[in-house]
Amino acid sequence: MADTKNSHEKEVKVEDLLRLKRAERPGEVFWNTFDRELHQRMLQTLVKKDPWYVQVLRGVSGRIAQTAAVGAAAAFLALMVMRPALVDSTRANGANGANGANGANLALQKNALDLVNSAPSVDAAMSDLGSNLIPDYQIEAISGSITDSGYANEYSPDSFEVASYDRDVYAMDSVSLAGTGLAITLVY
């Protein structure tokens, strides 16, 4: 009985051998070097310059943003060119509108007229548009209206239809010009 117990005590199992590996640990000198190297590498990652492809991507995305901004400005200017048609109708209704409008509205209209006078004619604008756009639609009519009530309602937008062609198929874009009390709807 005692021999059996003794032999069990002397048994060596796989687990016993594997646990010896817990003792395979490096000393203090190793850890000092390890800490120093790790800190250096961590600092390097903190101040590391981005790889070339990230820099290129960043440059390209910057260019895209720049191009988009220029495009938006161009689109805005193109819309401003459309304004003569609006101002023509403003002139037609000018007498009635002036009666009810306050001083601010008058100044606003004067500004619009000034802009229109300095802008090219409707025909010239439309011919410019024609040369730049894909000729798969036709401008049928230009209409515009500004009512007194429109301005009275804190410059609520009026619609300004530049062109229309098969509304079910083509999309409609609207642009409102903040502060001017104008809204332009493009149907194409």
Next chain:
Amino acid sequence: MANSGSVTKPIFPAQEKTLTERDLDWAVVRKVQAGNVGAFDQLVQKYREHIFSVIYNMTSNREDASDLTQETFIKAFQAIARFRGKSSFFTWIYRIAINHTMTFLKKRNRRRFISYEKIDEEVSNSEIFERLTANNRSEKGVLVSELQEKLNDALQKLSPKHRTVVILHEIEGLEHAQIAEITKTSSGTVRSRLHYAKQQLQSYLQDYIT
């Protein structure tokens, strides 16, 4: 330095202790996430030996283990802002270490020169070595280096998945559930891999097993 006591003592023996450790680690992680980069050093100091041990036993190479351990901490540091505490920090860092080592082992297509750590002298005087010396009738110094080589060889013969489970359970002292969480498998799979791996090791190391 390890002593003879640490040879048989598991590193994370009970779930309750792990939960406490988890809370402590989470508090440090929050500090790092809040911008206290220096607090990360506390986590490095706490886990570097465990992570090194796992990687060293996976690779059987001291220099590779050192590099991979450093890279593990750098990866953890870079990703710590995304750590949400769904698992404990120790599970997370062990997972990073194991995945990183697995990728390294796949890339390392040929066996490299193996460099071992020295087994601590106190351990070579331990009871197990006394028993081994008695059974093998070899000189203790010879036995220590011979056994170390055989053990590392045997571990390297296992597949990385089986090796991982053996290292985490038998050397790091983790429980089946903890290993399952780290390796993203079930406890059943862990048990099965452990059983198979031990059988394999038993046949490789039969000269030392009585």
